[in-house]
Amino acid sequence: MSALDPAGPAADALAGVWWVMLGGSFLILGAVVALALYAIYGRGARRSGITPRLLIVGGGLVFTPAVLAALLIWGIGAGHALLPLPGEREVYRIEVRAHQWWWEVTYPDAEDGPLHAANEIHIPAGRPVDITVRAEDVIHSFWVPRLGGKIDALPGHTNVIRLEAPAAGVYRGQCAEFCGAQHSRMALLIEAHETEALEERLALLSPTRESDSAEAPGAAAFQEHCAVCHSLDPRTRGATPAPNLADLPHRATLGAGTLPNAEGALLRWLRDHQDLKPGNRMPRHDHLDPETLEAIANHLEGPR
Numbered sequence: 001m002s003a004l005d006p007a008g009p010a011a012d013a014l015a016g017v018w019w020v021m022l023g024g025s026f027l028i029l030g031a032v033v034a035l036a037l038y039a040i041y042g043r044g045a046r047r048s049g050i051t052p053r054l055l056i057v058g059g060g061l062v063f064t065p066a067v068l069a070a071l072l073i074w075g076i077g078a079g080h081a082l083l084p085l086p087g088e089r090e091v092y093r094i095e096v097r098a099h100q101w102w103w104e105v106t107y108p109d110a111e112d113g114p115l116h117a118a119n120e121i122h123i124p125a126g127r128p129v130d131i132t133v134r135a136e137d138v139i140h141s142f143w144v145p146r147l148g149g150k151i152d153a154l155p156g157h158t159n160v161i162r163l164e165a166p167a168a169g170v171y172r173g174q175c176a177e178f179c180g181a182q183h184s185r186m187a188l189l190i191e192a193h194e195t196e197a198l199e200e201r202l203a204l205l206s207p208t209r210e211s212d213s214a215e216a217p218g219a220a221a222f223q224e225h226c227a228v229c230h231s232l233d234p235r236t237r238g239a240t241p242a243p244n245l246a247d248l249p250h251r252a253t254l255g256a257g258t259l260p261n262a263e264g265a266l267l268r269w270l271r272d273h274q275d276l277k278p279g280n281r282m283p284r285h286d287h288l289d290p291e292t293l294e295a296i297a298n299h300l301e302g303p304r
């Protein structure tokens with residue numbers, strides 16, 4: 001997660017600005033230190049031609065505005081790379097809604113209508129992606145350092161950021177605006193795929209759950225205790241905002257990066273999520289006996 005290891009045009013532009021500002025700052029710092037030393041130890045200022053007038057007019061009035069103007073003009077150019085401007089290239093669209101403390105993800109252009117998911121965004125590699133960002137509760141900030149800059153996620157207002165991943169791979173992101181107790185456990189992953197691999201990954205969001213038998217032991221318990229918030233159908237958002245669980249077995253992490261989705265992790269989350277991520281918006285389920293929780297976990301992890 002380093003902005004100094006940029007991938008893609010937006011991040012390249014930002015890293016360029018960063019390096020030039022760092023280099024420029026060091027040059028100017030060096031010059032100021034040299035002048036200070038000269039002022040203390042220097043002899044014969046008259047003869048060297050460095051007069052107070054030259055320092056004030058040249059160093060104070062000419063040099064500073066010239067440097068700031070150059071940076072401004074260049075910065076505007078670099079900022080252009082971050083804008084979702086219409087162009088010739090086909091743009092892929094994603095919608096993100098920030099919640100305390102997880103990311104809701106929507107694929108608005110999926111074949112049979114919008115698909116909903118959480119905490120992971122799957123995009124095509126080598127294509128511009130416009131991400132529409134908003135917040136459902138407090139102010140958050142969407143940031144995937146290797147791909148581009150930060151964009152505020154605001155309640156009641158929509159921002160758009162354009163990112164482009166040059167190659168297939170996983171790019172980690174993080175909420176970058178303090179948004180409450182579990183702000184630090186509000187991570188997300190962007191995974192870029194080649195076209196076919198992307199289709200395969202998004203197919204895992206297909207609503208095949210319909211064929212599940214409602215009599216399966218975990219299914220009824222899920223309906224009773226979990227379905228008020230969570231949906232297993234990627235086509236529905238759910239009345240109470242909570243992560244859509246359609247592709248849960250294929251997710252890399254649980255709880256927005258809180259723990260790797262390894263064997264046994266789901267059951268651990270269901271038992272201990274308030275210890276793993278204290279204060280998160282999912283209520284404890286201590287009243288459920290271990291067998292019920294296990295049945296629900298098996299149901300969620302079951303074959304698709």
Ligand code: HEC
Nearest residue numbers: 100101102118225226229242243253254255256280281282
């Ligand atoms: C009152 C609403 C609510 C209920 C009821 C609820 N959850 Fe949650 N659940 C949430 C919220 C909100 C989160 C996001 C927590 C976070 O990461 O901050 C969550 C997270 C999860 C996650 C992690 C998802 C991810 O994308 O990483 C799983 C798995 C999960 N819940 C399963 C369940 C199961 C199983 C039940 C029933 C036993 C249940 N939940 C009941 C609201 C709820």
Ligand SMILES: [Cu+2]
Nearest residue numbers: 140175179186
């Ligand atoms: Cu946040």
